[in-house]
Amino acid sequence: MKQRLLFLFVVIITANRLQAQDSTLLNMLSDSMQANEKPMPVRGTFKGLYIVNMKTVESSARGALNFLIMHRFGRLNDGAYNFFGLDNASIRLGLDYGITDRLAIGIGRSSLEKTFDAYFKYRLLWQTDGSERVPLSLSVSSGLTNYTLKFPDKTYLNARYRTTYVTQLIAARKFSSALSLQLVPMWLHYNLVPTVNDKNDVFALNAGGRMKLTKRMSISAEYNYLLPDQVNSIDVHNAISLAWEIETGGHVFQLVFSNAQGMTEPQVIARTAGEWGDGDVYFGFNISRVFNISHKAKKSVTY
């Protein structure tokens, strides 16, 4: 009896070992992987370079060129004669190029006041997951805009007067694969303001976010808070913008509703005349397309 028990014991042990051998190697690898875990950069905090009108923390990858078309019709409350705003339109065409994975430069042209804009964006901090976490992503962007619309009665308007500088610090966090939020303190300097009651240096705080609905669809929203007692001669409102975002391959398409007609920071932050409550809502869309034009980016991968 004892011998039989012992024999059974041997069989069980052998069987156990045979069964276990398949996964022990894998378990060993998993343990080793966990012990050597390295932080990984969090990607895709936002799908595009703009939440709606405001820049996101993202910039073009190295060697990638982003072509952006932003388009706004007229106000929805324009009435049937103007076909509820669809008769009018303003547009901004933009290019954004990634020099490195952290540094990007961009240029744009808006039809509103025939405005040119140029900027750079630099990624200071990259959010990471893993054991040693960096909790958020941080980018700094600085640029200028210059409007070239001719005013025959204002001959004194030279290039310097027409220029505005924008500097912003963009702090963003991807909370989950579905939710990303960002907070943007912003400083604008208008070289020329309408009256002495208006400040040349204007400060604002912008908050924006994106929530994913499905794998390729999401909703974006942004709210802009202009600090009080800065713009007094013009009736301005805080800009609130919403977008429904659809991603297909290399395109990102956004359907936009906003009370801001402009698409550059100086026009949106401190020159938004429309108000949601009055129906001053501009309908429009943003389309972005990525082109990979540098061969440098491709060299890093060998197959």
Next chain:
Amino acid sequence: MKKILLFLLLLMVYCCSYSQVYLTRTAYVGFFSKTPAEDIKAVNNQVYAAVDAGKKNLAFSLLLKGFTFTKELMQEHFNENYVESDKYPKASFSGTYTGDVDLTKNGVYNVTVQGNLTLHNITKAITTPATLEVKDTHLIGTATFKAKPEDFNITIPSLVRGKIAQEITVNINADCTLKQ
């Protein structure tokens, strides 16, 4: 009799635990998809691999976020839309090989690998020819096999289906060193 059995037991335990394990943390896994519309390439050089030449079994484990693509956007789509690496961060393989490999003699040996590939929370049996090269204290394994995204419950929208090959070619190269 009791003593013999005990001896047998100890021998068996010893036998089964005796192994020659080769390890690496820098194995290479790459995949390639070729269609008239677009070529997609990705590589991962941080793959963990282990070969137990005693028991003739082997295992691979990798982080899907470790794959680098030629285009940043492809990498983002791969992680977010296809393999969902936030939910399922790892891919792994565990299996055995058949074929004679003489560890004392340098040379290339042809083997057949059989095992389970786990990706996107789906496990699928895979059999592929492979080579094992003995080079002093190194054991270098290479293999090429094909996998279908749909087999791993990876859905590709019809709009971009033409840009991704029906079968993805996977290349593996693992230079493992003997664990001392």
